[in-house]
Amino acid sequence: MIGKNIIESEPIPGVEVKEILEEFSEDNELNYEQNITLNHLARFKRYSLEDSQEIIAKLQEEFNLRPKVAVHIVDLVPEDLADLRLIFAKEPSKIDNEEMKKILELLEQYDVVE
Known part of the structure; x- marks a missing residue:
């Protein structure tokens, strides 16, 4: 290198x-x-590519998340608060349970492709 x-x-x-x-x-x-x-x-x-891009944009806009965190959420497809807490475990800015629930509600609006 x-x-x-x-x-x-x-x-x-x-x-x-x-x-x-x-x-x-x-x-x-x-x-x-x-x-x-x-x-x-x-x-x-x-998620599909279009849905992924839309979710990432919404996560950054509505929840003020860093792009890296938004991409992790889309890639890992968390199903509950425990999964989401693991994503935020090493984040310097803490997010409360209410916001996490809102993130999960946002994710439930989109279909997952197998």
Whole structure:
């Protein structure tokens, strides 16, 4: 990694990574890491790309969450408060139970793709 610098970093949802890898694999052969990543992403339930982007925007706007946290919520698809608490466990800004319940209500409005 000598001579390489990260210019910009932006968290993106797993469903977007999956779509990028699937498009790339149509014309090219995936390397080992890309293949493992694609297999991993295919195993878990997710929101559609459009729903993921909409949920992330709402989480950032309504709950003032960092992009990284919003992407984690979309990728992990928490089903209850315990799951959501684990996501917020290492966050410097604490969120109360009422806001967590509102986040879960927001997530329930969207269908999960198997």
